[in-house]
Amino acid sequence: MNTVKSPGVNCRADTLVSDPGYQVNVMLSKRERERYKRQMMLFGDEGQERLKKANIFIAGAGGLGSPVSIYLAVAGVGTLTVVDKDVVELTNLNRQILHNDRDIGKKKVASAEEKLRAINPDITVKVIDTTIDESNASRLVGRADGIVDAMDNYPTRYLLNDIALQKNIPLFHGAIRGFYGQATTIIPGKTACLRCIFPSAPPKEVFPVVGVTPGFIGMIQVNEVLKYLLGTGELLANRLLIWDGMTAHAEEIAVVRNPACISCGAGPASKKTTAVNAKKIPKGKKK
Amino acid sequence: MTIRIRFFARFRELLGTDIVVAVPKNKGLSDLIKEVASRNKEGYDAIFNETGAFHEFVILMQNGKRIETADAQKIRVADGDEIAVFPPVAGG
Numbered sequence: 001m002n003t004v005k006s007p008g009v010n011c012r013a014d015t016l017v018s019d020p021g022y023q024v025n026v027m028l029s030k031r032e033r034e035r036y037k038r039q040m041m042l043f044g045d046e047g048q049e050r051l052k053k054a055n056i057f058i059a060g061a062g063g064l065g066s067p068v069s070i071y072l073a074v075a076g077v078g079t080l081t082v083v084d085k086d087v088v089e090l091t092n093l094n095r096q097i098l099h100n101d102r103d104i105g106k107k108k109v110a111s112a113e114e115k116l117r118a119i120n121p122d123i124t125v126k127v128i129d130t131t132i133d134e135s136n137a138s139r140l141v142g143r144a145d146g147i148v149d150a151m152d153n154y155p156t157r158y159l160l161n162d163i164a165l166q167k168n169i170p171l172f173h174g175a176i177r178g179f180y181g182q183a184t185t186i187i188p189g190k191t192a193c194l195r196c197i198f199p200s201a202p203p204k205e206v207f208p209v210v211g212v213t214p215g216f217i218g219m220i221q222v223n224e225v226l227k228y229l230l231g232t233g234e235l236l237a238n239r240l241l242i243w244d245g246m247t248a249h250a251e252e253i254a255v256v257r258n259p260a261c262i263s264c265g266a267g268p269a270s271k272k273t274t275a276v277n278a279k280k281i282p283k284g285k286k287k
Numbered sequence: 288m289t290i291r292i293r294f295f296a297r298f299r300e301l302l303g304t305d306i307v308v309a310v311p312k313n314k315g316l317s318d319l320i321k322e323v324a325s326r327n328k329e330g331y332d333a334i335f336n337e338t339g340a341f342h343e344f345v346i347l348m349q350n351g352k353r354i355e356t357a358d359a360q361k362i363r364v365a366d367g368d369e370i371a372v373f374p375p376v377a378g379g
Contacts, residue, residue: 064379152379177376180296198375200343207378214379242295242373253371254351 026053032122036076047230048076052123054229055079057141059132059160060150061108062086063209064174066098067218068148069112073120075226080116081126083140084108095211132156137163146170146228148221149194154201158263161186161194165264172224174217177207179245181217184255185224185236188264192238192255195263213245288312288366292323294330295373301330310364316349317341317359320372334372346373 026049033040040048054077058069061084069082088096088103088111096108103111109127116125128140132151141147141163149171151157157173164171164186171186173194186193220241227233240253260267292306306323321339324331336342341356348354348371354362364370 060379062379150379152377154375154377174379175376176378177296178300180299180376182376198344198346202344202374202377205377207376209378244295244299253348256353 028052029122032076035120035122039075043230043232047232050229050231051076051226052078054145055081055143056146056148056225057144058082058148058150059156060084060152061096061098061112061127062092062150062152063095063176063211063214064218064221065112065148065150066096067215068150068174068221069098069116070119071219071222072148072225073116073123073125075222076120076123077225077229079124079126081128081140081142081144082109082112082116083128083130083132084112085129085131095209095214097211097215132159134159138166141167141169143167144169146172146225148225149173149175150218150221152207153204154198157194158201162263164188165193170228172221172228174214174221176209176213176217178209179213181213181220181243181245182240183217183220183224183236183243184240185228187235187237190237192257193261193264196258196261196265197240197255199258199261210245213243216243216245288314288364290314290319290364290366291369292320293369293371295371296376297333297374298330298372301327301333314364315360316347316354316362316364316370317356319364320347320359320370333374342374344374346375347371 028045028048036048056072056077058065058080061082069080072080086108088099088106088108090104092099098115099108099111107129109129113125113127130136132140137159146169147160147164149157149160161171165188168188173186174183224236227235238255240255242251242253259265288310290308290310292308294302294304302324308323310319324334334341334345345356347356347359350369
């Protein structure tokens with residue numbers, strides 16, 4: 001397996017940590033070989049088997065979680081765990097492409113499970129209808145190989161960041177507003193963590209959004225997950241990608257670890273008021 | 288001296304971007320951003336609080352290097368500097 005060529009970062013996912021209690025037959029069936037034929041031209045049996053073995057935790061089944069889960073499913077990532085606690089509303093449907101009109105009033109995870117299983121019955125889809133908070137985050141993430149941040153608030157993002165650091169698994173960050181988006185890949189111990197980059201959360205708001213923005217950023221996140229699992233390409237490690245859909249410019253900003261970071265550095269953990277010390281994370285939901 | 292200021296996301300909507308300004312030597316970074324942001328009150332208020340300090344969440348970069356907003360008052364800009372000012376976006 002090739003190492004990932006990122007500036008100053010040598011990352012690969014050749015030791016997947018997926019739940020050993022869940023047995024995955026990594027041999028590809030005839031049907032799977034046919035399904036993935038065109039992408040196996042890129043990364044062969046070994047790559048496809050690596051995807052099949054992987055378990056990715058998707059925090060949120062909304063604007064980002066929809067395209068993320070759909071494309072991870074069609075790529076053949078073997079186990080997807082999708083967590084959300086919301087119900088599908090009409091106002092979600094301009095962007096949350098996992099859900100459609102007839103799902104209004106349904107739990108998002110029920111809608112997600114139905115769609116993802118229909119999209120790819122050859123993978124395992126696990127859904128959990130709950131709010132991610134300090135009391136359950138570690139258990140929910142379990143032995144996933146990576147966390148996709150598809151949340152809509154920083155308190156829960158900081159919590160997922162801390163869990164990723166504790167478990168030494170990557171966090172694939174994405175966030176959007178309007179026509180703008182940002183993404184980065186956090187590899188514990190090797191890159192800046194989310195708090196190094198964003199020490200303080202922006203104010204909470206009902207954010208404007210057009211569906212193409214989470215679509216675009218979600219694809220960046222999925223692309224990162226696949227490269228990480230395959231151990232190929234160059235990750236968005238220590239690089240914050242900033243997308244401006246209005247000008248169709250993608251830019252990147254180099255980011256570095258903060259030695260005084262309260263999550264991954266030497267900073268006082270007592271300042272983590274919105275993350276692990278918070279008894280209850282308000283609205284750990286995805287819109 | 289000529290300095291280029293680039294706002295991102297919400298700040299860009301309110302203040303524009305790629306703003307090139309001519310400033311005298313020894314101009315302070317914080318003062319420079321305040322002056323440019325003053326063109327639009329909503330833009331100014333999005334970046335600075337009522338005491339004139341940067342909001343905690345504002346990210347500031349000088350030539351690609353992160354600057355602590357608390358240090359911005361004492362940092363001087365230099366000819367050709369590119370300053371980036373942006374808020375993290377939160378939606379998903």
